[in-house]
Amino acid sequence: MRTASVTRNTTETKIQLTLTIDGTGQQKFQTGVGFLDHMLELFCRHGRFDIELVCDGDVHVDAHHTTEDVAIALGRAFSEALGERRGIKRYGSFLLPMDESLVMTAIDISGRGMAVVNLDIPSEKIGSQFDTELVEEFFIAFARELGAAIHLHQIAGKNSHHIVEACFKGFGRSLGQATSIDEVAPDEIPSTKGTII
Template sequence: MRTANITRNTSETKITCKLNIDGTGKQQIKTKIGFLDHMLELFARHGRFDLELNADGDVWVDGHHTAEDIAIVLGRAFSEALGDRRGIIRYGSMILPMDETLVVAALDISGRGIACLNLAISAQRIGDFDTELVEEFFVAFARELGAAIHLQQLAGKNSHHIVEACFKGFGRALADAVAINQLAPDEIPSTKGTIL
């Protein structure tokens, strides 16, 4: 079982996370930011990851610390659950339509963390969520997992649809990347012999 339990306590947030990569998409998520709860539920469901996540953050300031620290915890949880990355496919991608919106999500679990987003999100807020935190979330996740994450918007103008397509597409792409390669289940997928 590829699982992880992560706790992160700071003066700004207190977060607990229980992850099973090889799950069915069950989720229990409470972040005190309704739209972020929704996005993480979609990420887990479409990636088929079992995820329990509770966050108590200083949302009376804004959602920045909570969103970024959740991404740190999630990235660390996936990193821990994957261990030395033995047997994984490593690469994943998805072109995801969401009504008028079309987003490409692609990633490489390379050991090198970077997030490249090209999104045209016109709304500054969706519900109680600051849309500039989309990039902060994926930057922190990429850094902690050690992955190159690309999110490219090909079409669309509805801000909710654009962000939702990113989280759904990323869930699907990550599921492909962490899947076990049945042709080489004991190999590290790198000519270097290591990813970490």
């Protein structure tokens, strides 16, 4: 079982997280930010990851610290659960339509953390707490902690909720592909360098 538990405590957030990569999409999120919980639930369901996460954050200020720190904890958990990355497919991509929106997501678990986020989200806020600029912050933090190149490119879309939902669903699918075991080479590290981390 590829699993990890992460505890992250700062003056801004306190996070407890358990992850099973080879799951069925079971999840429980309590971040104090309703829209973020909803997006993470979709991410789990479409990636078929089992995750329980509780975050006690300073949401009385705004959702920034909670969103970024949750992404850090998630990226760290995936990194720990994958170990030396032996046997993974490494790459994943998905083109996801969400009503009028269409977003392409792709990932390379390369050991090099970066995120390229090309989104044109019309509204500055979704719901009462979630600033849409936090979408990019989430994926930057996740990419850095996992050590992965993540790309999100919006092809179409006018509804802010639909655009962001397409990102999280598509990313779940892409990461599910990239972390799956390559049946052709289940014991190999997928790099000519012989290491990814």
